[in-house]
Amino acid sequence: MNIQLMKGELCVITGASAGIGRAVAERFLEEGADLIVADFNEEEAKRLYGDNSHVLDILKVNATDINDLERLGEAAGKTGRHVKAVLPIVGNGPNNMIEDITPEMFHLTMDLNVFSAFFTVQKVLPYMTSGSAIVLISSIAGFQGGKNALVYNAAKAAVRSMARSFAGELAERGIRANAISPGPTETKAFSEFVGDDASAREGILANIPIGHIGQPSEIANVALFLASDEASYVTGAEVITDGGFTNR
Numbered sequence: 001m002n003i004q005l006m007k008g009e010l011c012v013i014t015g016a017s018a019g020i021g022r023a024v025a026e027r028f029l030e031e032g033a034d035l036i037v038a039d040f041n042e043e044e045a046k047r048l049y050g051d052n053s054h055v056l057d058i059l060k061v062n063a064t065d066i067n068d069l070e071r072l073g074e075a076a077g078k079t080g081r082h083v084k085a086v087l088p089i090v091g092n093g094p095n096n097m098i099e100d101i102t103p104e105m106f107h108l109t110m111d112l113n114v115f116s117a118f119f120t121v122q123k124v125l126p127y128m129t130s131g132s133a134i135v136l137i138s139s140i141a142g143f144q145g146g147k148n149a150l151v152y153n154a155a156k157a158a159v160r161s162m163a164r165s166f167a168g169e170l171a172e173r174g175i176r177a178n179a180i181s182p183g184p185t186e187t188k189a190f191s192e193f194v195g196d197d198a199s200a201r202e203g204i205l206a207n208i209p210i211g212h213i214g215q216p217s218e219i220a221n222v223a224l225f226l227a228s229d230e231a232s233y234v235t236g237a238e239v240i241t242d243g244g245f246t247n248r
């Protein structure tokens with residue numbers, strides 16, 4: 001018997017048009033979830049989910065804009081249903097050496113990774129009750145000091161910290177919160193990061209003991225576990241999902 005872990009459960013996912021967010025949305029749909037999806041790229045979201053009756057709403061959202069996130073929360077509220085899980089997956093940031101980081105880049109990176117995650121959760125939280133879960137996407141960058149990425153590293157460290165603080169404050173309401181810290185994962189953002197340089201990709205691969213660059217579906221499986229009741233005793237945790245990259 002195939003038991004669906006999210007059958008009939010309403011979940012809210014940002015960044016669902018590509019990469020890890022898309023893989024999470026597709027995995028949750030396989031597991032019977034009903035979704036509200038949000039992305040900057042509404043056209044692609046409509047192409048992916050427009051015909052799926054389990055996708056209750058597709059919103060064009062800039063996750064750095066508080067008005068858009070308020071609309072996202074309202075969309076969740078309008079369903080009249082309990083939100084089982086919220087997954088703010090949007091994140092990224094320009095890579096620059098310390099001297100080249102401008103105030104604009106600094107704010108953009110913090111907004112894309114920290115502000116967006118926090119306010120996505122805050123706006124959906126009124127519809128979450130005991131048994132709900134928050135799954136944040138940090139990065140192994142959040143506990144490493146790789147060069148060329150100081151603000152992104154700091155932003156992802158803040159995301160890890162937020163997962164623990166959400167967990168601490170919301171435990172008495174029966175709401176769990178955890179973070180996933182992916183390592184290198186095959187998405188458009190990763191391809192842009194590596195560029196055309198085949199040796200850069202080979203260099204990264206050589207440092208992944210499990211022998212392949214992560215697939216978005218491998219992150220989605222962890223997100224599914226953390227969002228589901230299978231993880232009922234897991235809160236304030238971080239699941240490093242990097243093929244052993246940081247375990248060397």
Ligand SMILES: NC(=O)c1ccc[n+]([C@@H]2O[C@H](COP(=O)([O-])OP(=O)(O)OC[C@H]3O[C@@H](n4cnc5c(N)ncnc54)[C@H](O)[C@@H]3O)[C@@H](O)[C@H]2O)c1
Binds near residue numbers: 139
């Ligand atoms: N790919 C990796 O190697 C990797 C590693 C560690 C952590 N992460 C994290 O995983 C998350 C997803 O990354 P990805 O690689 O799948 O990215 P991606 O670029 O492949 O996809 C990002 C999605 O978010 C949407 N988006 C971007 N900015 C937005 C905004 N301001 N508002 C709304 N939507 C927006 C894009 O349209 C796209 O659909 C990010 O938080 C990233 O930091 C990725």
